[in-house]
Amino acid sequence: MKDFEFTEYYVTYGALLTDRQKKLVEGYYLYDLSLSELAEEFGGSRQSVYDAIKKARVILSEYEEKLKICELRSKFYSLADDIKNDCPAVSEKIDSILRG
Numbered sequence: 001m002k003d004f005e006f007t008e009y010y011v012t013y014g015a016l017l018t019d020r021q022k023k024l025v026e027g028y029y030l031y032d033l034s035l036s037e038l039a040e041e042f043g044g045s046r047q048s049v050y051d052a053i054k055k056a057r058v059i060l061s062e063y064e065e066k067l068k069i070c071e072l073r074s075k076f077y078s079l080a081d082d083i084k085n086d087c088p089a090v091s092e093k094i095d096s097i098l099r100g
Helices: 003-016 019-030 035-042 046-067 069-083 088-099
Strands: none
Touching (some): 003 019, 003 069, 019 035, 019 046, 046 069
16 A cells, blocks of 8 residues: 555544554654654564554555545545536535535
C-alpha cells in the first residue's frame, strides 16, 4: 500500500485503532520519528514498534476492504469533478456533503 493510501485510511479509520497504535502511527508518519525514537519514547524494541505499525496498516486496509469508505469518497469526488461544468450547483452540494 502506498503511504498516501495509508494516510487516507488512517484519517478515515484511525479512531478504531488502539491508543498505542495511533501514537506510533502518528509519530512515524506525521512527526517523522524513527523506529528507534518511538521505541525509546513508548517502550519496546525497534522491531516491536515496526510490528505495531505494520499491524495498524493491515488493520486499516482490512477496514477499507470491508467498508470501502475511501473508495466511495474518491468516486464521489470524481463524479463531482465530472459534473462541475454541466451543473455547478450539484457539484457544490456534493463537495459540501463530502467535506462535512
